[in-house]
Amino acid sequence: MIELAKVIGDVPVGGTVTVLSDDEAARLDIPAWCQMRGQQYVGESPSAGGGVAYVVRRVS
Secondary structure (H helix, E strand, O other), rough: OOOHHHHHHHHHOOOOEEEEEEOHHHHHHHHHHHHHHEEEEEEEEEOOOOOOEEEEOOOO
């Protein structure tokens, strides 16, 4: 979450950032963070290296 908050400002509006995590709490935390911050949670998929890849789109 901390790294997502750090980099989202560097992503152009409309661009996406992928967060790789093996923390089970991320499944709830990332969508909640997006809602609080006015960003779009795109979805998740299994990560090639294990864990999950969460995609967030910057909308503002």
